[in-house]
Amino acid sequence: MTQIYDYLVVGAGPAGMAAAIEASHAGLKVLVLDQAAAAGGQIFRNVGHSCAAQEQVLGPDYGLGKPLLQAFMAAPCDYRPLAQVWNIEPHAQGFTVAALIDGLSINFVASDLLIANGAMERPMAVSGWEKPGVMTAGAGQILLKASALVPKQVVLAGSGPLLLLLAHQYRAAGVTITALLDTTPRSNYWRAIPWLIAGLSMPKQLLKGVWLSLVQRIRVPYFTNVADIKIVGHIGAEAVRFTAAGKDYEVPTQLVLLHQGIVAQTQMAQTLACELSWNPVKQCWQIQTTGAGQTSVPGVQVAGDAGAIGGAQLAQLEGRLAAMARIERTGTRSSWAKKMLYQALALRICQLHWARGLVDRLYQPAPWLSTPTGTTLVCRCEQVSAAQITDIAQSGCAGVNQLKAFSRAGMGPCQGRQCGLNLGYLVAQAQGRPMAQVQPLSVRPPLSPINLGQLAQSSDL
């Protein structure tokens, strides 16, 4: 007899943990599947096992994850770490979620789903980004959080809060930052000015951001309005070339960390045919939701950065709200106090998203980074260059999915996660269409690789 869960949560970051805590204490049968070895998500990665030196370098915000993690570990829910969800499909009693755990595929059945699998970094396709010695800033921070590894020397390039925060953390750890290449276009500052009022609603965060930005400009060789980044080297990265204020530079470095904000991971929701829409401010595809993270598919909710990018604090609130909405549907009459709390949470979420408007506008990706040219690889897996993509797009292919068939871009192991956005931008540019009209790459299972032996041996829980 298959066990049927009331609420299956994918992802144990702030959103997933908060939802599981709320729902399991209300008596729902909850299962959390998370791909990492320990709960916390990217933001609170390894927070349960971090040492004093790591906490000092990472700063006080990282420590905020500890009470949440403790509450999650104490919550009466089932939790499976190292579980890689590779398929989700409708089932007579809800949904079947297939996950690869310890080399075995197990099918879990649940009446309702919460997708809380977070975000990934916006791919930054610059010339030479496929070379060893080029990673993302997020990868740098993961190595610091999970393995206490820091580079001896580094060049940071791109834009966004994470890049500045990592620079700050690296300096605290004694890392030599050879250069910080800020690609934020000047026009973004003008565009963001009206949104200062939104930022002012969160004065502490605004001050922290301004301070982080200013302090790097003083302490690190800082280049603004950077363009034409090229990473050169024989095998791995040896130097980075760029222009800043009309001048050409070359800086020797063995390690370049790239970052230009984060985008939602929508693949899981796409396999369930949840409706997506293009968010022109955040410049990414986003799962359409109505109140409390409800997607266009009944029984499927989304919370945290997997929906609208908002950061850890918002993710936690959204996870909790989604769970409260799910509890409501069990038919139990919620108390007056609960109803008030629900409304207050929903209001706070709206306010925080509004405040986020400043960051979203200030750190919109530079147009030259969205539409690479020449030999720059757009699809790393299948080795397809920007020029090849543009050629096919100009010859009139219908959209990114036809482009994929013509060029193989998006067919490799990463399944279009690293090239999908740029394929869209290049098609939009070549054909003079708005991004909203260029559909995202279609997603088909398996969402992560599974071999035939594992598939053949898959079992029901």
Next chain:
Amino acid sequence: MTASAFSRLHQHQTSKPDTCRILLNGIEHQVPVAMSVAAALLYLGQHVTRTHPVSRQPRAGLCHMGVCFECLVTINGQQNQRGCMRPVSSNMSIITTPQGLS
């Protein structure tokens, strides 16, 4: 392998100070436990994780969070495993030389 571009955080003290023995391309190494395979490779100075099957270009992990699929290695005989998603364990065999498609 070259000198690692990474080092352990100064004064790092972990609740699990143990190391474990792994075999990287048949050669024995000691690495701290709780590290991912991809992190352990960087720690050891193995900066290339795979050779691109078409272009034969050297590649290495970009994201360290399971989305880029550049850190594919053979772990205990299983090909095309994402090094960043697997913690190292005792006597684990890791092969960076490509055997399969990727």
